[in-house]
Amino acid sequence: MPRMPTMNVKQSVAHVVMRDPLGMHMRPAQLFSELATTFTSEIVVRCDTVKVDGKSIFEVLALAAECGAVITIEAKGDDADQATAALVELVENNFPEPTPVKDNKADGDTTG
Amino acid sequence: MKFADFVCRAAVAPNLESDDKEGIIREMTRSLLDAGEIPEGEYESIVKAILKREELGSTGIGRGIAVPHTKHPSVKQLLGTVAVSSEGVDFASLDGEKVELFFLLVSPPDRPGDHLRALENITRQLRDDTFCKFLKQAKSAEDILQLLDEADNQQFGS
Numbered sequence A: 001m002p003r004m005p006t007m008n009v010k011q012s013v014a015h016v017v018m019r020d021p022l023g024m025h026m027r028p029a030q031l032f033s034e035l036a037t038t039f040t041s042e043i044v045v046r047c048d049t050v051k052v053d054g055k056s057i058f059e060v061l062a063l064a065a066e067c068g069a070v071i072t073i074e075a076k077g078d079d080a081d082q083a084t085a086a087l088v089e090l091v092e093n094n095f096p097e098p099t100p101v102k103d104n105k106a107d108g109d110t111t112g
Numbered sequence B: 001m002k003f004a005d006f007v008c009r010a011a012v013a014p015n016l017e018s019d020d021k022e023g024i025i026r027e028m029t030r031s032l033l034d035a036g037e038i039p040e041g042e043y044e045s046i047v048k049a050i051l052k053r054e055e056l057g058s059t060g061i062g063r064g065i066a067v068p069h070t071k072h073p074s075v076k077q078l079l080g081t082v083a084v085s086s087e088g089v090d091f092a093s094l095d096g097e098k099v100e101l102f103f104l105l106v107s108p109p110d111r112p113g114d115h116l117r118a119l120e121n122i123t124r125q126l127r128d129d130t131f132c133k134f135l136k137q138a139k140s141a142e143d144i145l146q147l148l149d150e151a152d153n154q155q156f157g158s
Helices: A026-037 A057-061 A080-092 B021-034 B040-056 B112-126 B129-136 B141-152
Strands: A011-017 A042-047 A050-053 A070-076 B060-062 B069-071 B079-089 B099-107
Touching (some): A011 A080, A026 A057, A057 B060, A057 B112, A070 A080, B021 B079, B040 B069, B040 B099, B099 B112, B099 B129
Antiparallel strands (some): A011 A070, A042 A070, B079 B099
């Protein structure tokens, strides 16, 4: 029977305030879950009493995190520190769009 | 928030005919117009706003589900409708799968919280595979409305 590895799993926890005036609506949830998916760590996000998988847009939307809400990001795995740092940065910078692929970037007239 | 709080019952459509994104959005917005929920003169403007939102990134969020939406000043309260395409439509979804189940939302610009809670309700309920499967198989508006009512009454696990 193989011996179970005994090394410690890296963990990282961070808190961040939602600044988007519309809260964690669809576009931020998509950007959040897509970024979370780039890490191998397990990522759990909490807001109030709701706890979800940060890699699923369905789950992140179910947070219904409004502007001003504090969300807690917990990562567990080899890249836990990098994951929480990157996700906190995304939220703090108010979900900047990735490098635009269009000339006529949509204006603020959408609910995302 | 429950489905009953934002789904316009008269606008629910079980058999979408369109086979592309714009057609689906037009058909669903038309159903809100036919139900008397939006003014005729605003139809085109609402369709264009929803299509513009899609340019930012598809609202096809995977699992055969899309939630096209926009804010629009012509509505006084959050309006939603539900529609099913039995064939499925290419919606440029995040997971690349065709979309069979659509929730379209039009919300007043000054009520972001309502929009957020509607998204929360939709995604929370649709995490339940049974609910999702039954909705996609719905053959009549009555089927859809009954499923939404059952979900509102917490008859699906979530």
